[in-house]
Amino acid sequence: MNLNRFCYLLLAFAAIGSLFLPYPIVMWFLLANILTLVIYGADKMAARKAWRRVPESTLLMFGFVGGWPCAILGQQLFRHKTQKQPFKTYFIISVVLNIVVLVVLSRFVTLDVTHYSL
Template sequence: MNLNRFCYLLLLLAAVGSIFTSHAVIIWLLLANVLTLMIYGVDKMAARKAWRRVPEATLLVFGVVGGWPGAIVGQQIFRHKTQKQPFKTWFVISVIASIAVMVALYRFAPVSPF
């Protein structure tokens, strides 16, 4: 299976799994961050061993869907994607977009207390 497809399959499984919990958003953010951290580690290992890499677009998508804190931690722990300027620019844009979407959902989406 293609590594990129496997990453998206994990993200889809995390989304489906979080739906069936009582605190879906919290579980989703937790799973997205853990998966993002793991994917940064796998990509760093692949870079060192000259294996097939995770595309940068996939790393950015994981950040946009809420995994950006895990991405920041992964960048620091693995020293991965910290020097490549085009990626850093797109990463900052993706973090801003993610935060904007979360704020908009919190502000405008009706949330039931039960």
Template sequence: MKINHFCYLFLALLSAGCLYFPNPLWLWLLLVNLLTLLIYGGDKLAACKGWQRVPEITLLLFGLIGGWLGAILGQQLFRHKTQKQPFKTYFMLSVVVNLLAILGAGYWFYGRMVV
């Protein structure tokens, strides 16, 4: 089984597990950031050992769905994916898209209640 499949399997288990807690959004953000940090660490280890790597699209997707803080921490902690320019540009774009989606959802759900 490819390492990419394990990443998505853990993501599916994480999302299913969050539904059983009273505040699933905060738990989701905590766990997806932790999982993203671990994936960056695993990808750095795979890069050093010459093993099969996690595709960049998977790393970008995990940042897009809320794990960008763990990704930034993983990049700095493991010194991984900090120099590759196309990846950095796409990663920052995914962070901006995620933040805009969060702000839009916050306005949609809570901004209209204030008025």
């Protein structure tokens, strides 16, 4: 199986799985961030061992769909993709786009948390 497809398959499983958990939006961001951190670590290991790499577009997409906090953590923790241009520029653009999308969605979607109990 292609590594890129495998990454997107994992992301799809995270999306579907989050729908069945309490607080699906929160769970989505949690799962997306954990998965992003793992993929950054796997890509760094692949870079060191000259294995097949995760495409930069996939790394950017994981950041765009909400995994950017752990993408930043993974970049610092693994010293991965911290110097490479234009990746840094595209990454910043993807973070800004994610935040803009979240702000726009928050204007149209109200979250009624009164029916949730802790």
